[in-house]
Amino acid sequence: MEPDLKNNKPESDFDQCDFICVHESVVNQVLNAMPKEQELLDLADFYKVFGDATRIKILYVLSQSEMCVCDLANLLQMSQSAISHQLRVLKQMRLVKFRRDGKTVFYSLSDSHIETILAQGMEHISE
Amino acid sequence: MEPDLKNNKPESDFDQCDFICVHESVVNQVLNAMPKEQELLDLADFYKVFGDATRIKILYVLSQSEMCVCDLANLLQMSQSAISHQLRVLKQMRLVKFRRDGKTVFYSLSDSHIETILAQGMEHISE
DNA sequence: TTATTATATGAATAACTGTTCATATGTTTA
DNA sequence: TAAACATATGAACAGTTATTCATATAATAA
Numbered sequence: 001m002e003p004d005l006k007n008n009k010p011e012s013d014f015d016q017c018d019f020i021c022v023h024e025s026v027v028n029q030v031l032n033a034m035p036k037e038q039e040l041l042d043l044a045d046f047y048k049v050f051g052d053a054t055r056i057k058i059l060y061v062l063s064q065s066e067m068c069v070c071d072l073a074n075l076l077q078m079s080q081s082a083i084s085h086q087l088r089v090l091k092q093m094r095l096v097k098f099r100r101d102g103k104t105v106f107y108s109l110s111d112s113h114i115e116t117i118l119a120q121g122m123e124h125i126s127e
Numbered sequence: 128m129e130p131d132l133k134n135n136k137p138e139s140d141f142d143q144c145d146f147i148c149v150h151e152s153v154v155n156q157v158l159n160a161m162p163k164e165q166e167l168l169d170l171a172d173f174y175k176v177f178g179d180a181t182r183i184k185i186l187y188v189l190s191q192s193e194m195c196v197c198d199l200a201n202l203l204q205m206s207q208s209a210i211s212h213q214l215r216v217l218k219q220m221r222l223v224k225f226r227r228d229g230k231t232v233f234y235s236l237s238d239s240h241i242e243t244i245l246a247q248g249m250e251h252i253s254e
Numbered sequence: 255t256t257a258t259t260a261t262a263t264g265a266a267t268a269a270c271t272g273t274t275c276a277t278a279t280g281t282t283t284a
Numbered sequence: 285t286a287a288a289c290a291t292a293t294g295a296a297c298a299g300t301t302a303t304t305c306a307t308a309t310a311a312t313a314a
Contacts, residue, residue, distance in 0.1 A: 047174050121244070209303055
């Protein structure tokens, strides 16, 4: 038995607006398709990393060539400290990897997946 | 004539660390491949929108079904005002579109491109 | 018209974030 | 060993942001 589309309020938690879309089958379908709360938080955190121009620039530079911290700072005209702080964020999210060579630390993209993501975003904004 | 790898300081702006990577050809190559400053800022702003759990949730719900503001609020257990503010952000970045039906406003994803981006992010974090 | 309902929005606030500054760590060279 | 250099990091500060609250707008119903 299909419930009445306009009056299915009593047993639903979603009972504040009385429109068609407040319909258990749709609501349940949506809820089932939703990833777990933690996954959603992680996904937001992942994108948060891309949501800063400095980090975007670093990722673009590293997509061209591995580079040391000092050169990144010079290339982007920013302080070594600022770059280092942002590299830490990128490192924590596993977007970049690094290797040490004497005093110098070289950073590079952790995988080419990152470039695909950047390209996809670029595609969207240039429409 | 290739400049000396260890001593190309004098005419370069990138002259604080004296490593191999401070090399004009590499630097120029990287600079040429860099998108324009404004594009980078736009790209960061674009990703910034994905960098919030509430907006991510809204996008996931809308990827399943168009939905009115009130139902989104109920489904996500948040205030109508909070949802409305976030929908405005999503609208401004052209991630969602809407249609009015009487008092109700239905939101939906502006294109399926968005789902691809979400899927790609999800793929990265589940490794 | 007035009342009701759905949505939008401005202001205020609390939490978060990116940079700077000072300094610490780690490596190499003298 | 000490000095120099590249990088990392904690604290502080300024700017940003997400939510709440109150209220405005818009459409419908009475």
